[in-house]
Amino acid sequence: MEIYEMPRLEGETNSDYVYRSLRESIIRITLRPGEIISEPLLQNYFQMSRSPIREALSILKHENLLSVAPKSRTQVVLMNKRLLMESRYLRCVMEEKILKRILEKEDTEPLQQKLKKIMDEAEDAMKHRTSAVKVIFDYDSLFHRTVFEYVGFNYLWDMIRTYNIQYSRFLNLYVEEKLYGESFLPDHRKLIQRIKDKDWTHLEQYVNDNYTHVEGYLRELETKHPSYFDN
Numbered sequence: 001m002e003i004y005e006m007p008r009l010e011g012e013t014n015s016d017y018v019y020r021s022l023r024e025s026i027i028r029i030t031l032r033p034g035e036i037i038s039e040p041l042l043q044n045y046f047q048m049s050r051s052p053i054r055e056a057l058s059i060l061k062h063e064n065l066l067s068v069a070p071k072s073r074t075q076v077v078l079m080n081k082r083l084l085m086e087s088r089y090l091r092c093v094m095e096e097k098i099l100k101r102i103l104e105k106e107d108t109e110p111l112q113q114k115l116k117k118i119m120d121e122a123e124d125a126m127k128h129r130t131s132a133v134k135v136i137f138d139y140d141s142l143f144h145r146t147v148f149e150y151v152g153f154n155y156l157w158d159m160i161r162t163y164n165i166q167y168s169r170f171l172n173l174y175v176e177e178k179l180y181g182e183s184f185l186p187d188h189r190k191l192i193q194r195i196k197d198k199d200w201t202h203l204e205q206y207v208n209d210n211y212t213h214v215e216g217y218l219r220e221l222e223t224k225h226p227s228y229f230d231n
Contacts, residue, residue, distance in 0.1 A: 111147070
């Protein structure tokens with residue numbers, strides 16, 4: 001059982017810290033789909049009593065990230081293909097509308113500069129960090145959040161992220177499996193150029209491809225890890 005290391009927030013309760021750590025571990029696939037969760041191991045890892053551990057597990061069960069396995073054991077939920085594709089569809093539909101709205105603005109230079117800075121930082125991080133999975137997940141999220149925020153849709157992005165956990169798990173897994181990675185930087189730099197050129201035809205194609213490519217990656221991952229997905 002591998003827990004994703006999270007910095008503790010000032011004033012954070014034990015149960016909140018355990019909850020955040022486990023939730024992030026599920027999203028980043030350090031806790032694998034179907035993996036059994038051991039309360040004694042968690043107590044040892046976090047150096048805490050049973051009470052905050054159980055409180056955190058209860059919240060994660062309520063959020064459908066953990067489930068009760070046979071013999072009353074707690075396990076990480078499997079990836080739900082339907083929810084994954086539905087959440088991805090929602091994200092793509094919203095992003096298409098937002099990109100179109102951005103192109104209606106006379107000046108997209110401020111957005112271009114913000115996105116370029118994000119990609120420059122991502123490229124630098126790729127050179128100096130060992131985990132490409134972490135870099136791609138973190139900077140992809142930052143890139144697209146910036147696009148949403150540019151037109152004032154901060155709440156919409158937060159809502160999508162809340163319901164996009166299945167896709168986030170999927171993204172971490174297929175980057176880990178090296179099904180995606182090398183094209184991350186050029187793909188996103190190309191998107192910046194499309195915004196600069198106000199090239200709606202190719203931006204629309206980009207969004208559509210983002211959805212259809214997921215179906216192909218999903219089939220590959222199912223073949224490699226059939227036990228990670230529900231039926």
